[in-house]
Amino acid sequence: MKENVYFQNNTPNGAKGIIEEDDESLVARCRQGETEAFAPLVRRHQKKMLNLAYRMIGDYEEACDVVQESFLSAYRAIKNFRGEARFSTWLGSIVLNQARSQLKRKSVRLGREEMSLDDPQRSGKDDFAIANASLEESVTAGLEKRELDAKIQECLNALEVDYREVLVLREIQGYSYEAIGQTLQLTAGTVRSRLFRARNSLKNRLLKVAGELR
Numbered sequence: 001m002k003e004n005v006y007f008q009n010n011t012p013n014g015a016k017g018i019i020e021e022d023d024e025s026l027v028a029r030c031r032q033g034e035t036e037a038f039a040p041l042v043r044r045h046q047k048k049m050l051n052l053a054y055r056m057i058g059d060y061e062e063a064c065d066v067v068q069e070s071f072l073s074a075y076r077a078i079k080n081f082r083g084e085a086r087f088s089t090w091l092g093s094i095v096l097n098q099a100r101s102q103l104k105r106k107s108v109r110l111g112r113e114e115m116s117l118d119d120p121q122r123s124g125k126d127d128f129a130i131a132n133a134s135l136e137e138s139v140t141a142g143l144e145k146r147e148l149d150a151k152i153q154e155c156l157n158a159l160e161v162d163y164r165e166v167l168v169l170r171e172i173q174g175y176s177y178e179a180i181g182q183t184l185q186l187t188a189g190t191v192r193s194r195l196f197r198a199r200n201s202l203k204n205r206l207l208k209v210a211g212e213l214r
Helices: 023-031 035-057 060-080 087-110 129-134 138-141 145-158 161-172 177-184 187-214
Strands: none
Touching: 023 035, 023 060, 023 177, 035 060, 035 087, 060 087, 087 161, 087 177, 129 187, 145 161, 145 187, 161 177, 161 187, 177 187
């Protein structure tokens, strides 16, 4: 029977205030066997991790599954976490690994090397800041936010996974270049180079969409 960590919302009696502890303290307690200390870590990071998974996959239900599996993996591996990076960075790398695996499984099922979802079931709630800089003002003004967000997600889905990862981490999740390097195990130079190519690729796709919408 699958453990339910992602949707675990209750804390035991006497644990009032536990959510105010920082990640480092909660992780330390988890490593000492206090499993209830993992619940506030889930609550604190689940929204951001869900947004990360959704932007990588483009499907809300599949993103939920990915995050569920990611928290289970983190829960099982917490004793091996040495604090060399922030907990959120470590957790983000697990989510990305799970997302990659999901994309590969779906690619095999569809008989393609790279998947592209043309009709995402549900758009994310967070603003996508790079949209305003990429789509011409006349086009942006004529679209509802949800429709615009769906179009942007389509363009994201069409990018190579390597490009999608750095773009999502930097532009949507707000990771520093250092954190991206730690998460993806890349040098700073590679992060900057890949991000430059990813931005250009997305911009070209967005401009093409803008032309089609005129």
